[in-house]
Amino acid sequence: MSFPFIIVCPMLKVSGMAIFPFILVKQKEFKLDEILIRHETIHLQQELELLIIPFYLLYLLNYLINLCRYRDHEKAYLNIVFEREAYGCENDSTYLRQRKFWAWIKYIQFSNHT
Numbered sequence: 001m002s003f004p005f006i007i008v009c010p011m012l013k014v015s016g017m018a019i020f021p022f023i024l025v026k027q028k029e030f031k032l033d034e035i036l037i038r039h040e041t042i043h044l045q046q047e048l049e050l051l052i053i054p055f056y057l058l059y060l061l062n063y064l065i066n067l068c069r070y071r072d073h074e075k076a077y078l079n080i081v082f083e084r085e086a087y088g089c090e091n092d093s094t095y096l097r098q099r100k101f102w103a104w105i106k107y108i109q110f111s112n113h114t
Contacts, residue, residue: 004041006031018043020052039090046082046104055082081107 008031009024015033017024018040030036047055059082066076077083084107089095 004037004044006037016040018047020044020047020055034093035090038093038096039086041096042086042089042099043082045096045099046085049102049104058082079109081105081109084109 004018004023005021006023006025008026008028010026012024012026015026015030016036016039021044023037023040023044025031025033025036049055050058059080062080062082063076066079067073070076070079078087081104085104088107089099
């Protein structure tokens with residue numbers, strides 16, 4: 001994937017968000033935050049692999065299942081399979097070059113741990 005289109009969106013409630021084919025960031029300075037941009041670019045890859053709309057449906061479904069499981073928004077969010085991959089690999093500057101297709105699958109968990 002070529003370098004993503006990054007748009008500054010001050011009304012955003014979070015630091016960054018990937019909505020294919022864009023990365024939205026809350027502040028102009030965040031455009032230079034390599035870890036944030038890598039995290040969101042991982043999401044762009046996930047979205048592309050799942051043909052965009054199914055990604056959002058699976059993301060929401062996974063969040064809702066986690067919310068029932070953990071009864072806590074933060075824990076539910078952090079355990080979304082797509083977030084587990086993005087947070088787990090955001091510090092690896094080589095990850096996007098070596099990332100395998102559907103790499104997020106290995107982050108699926110079936111137990112109540114974490």
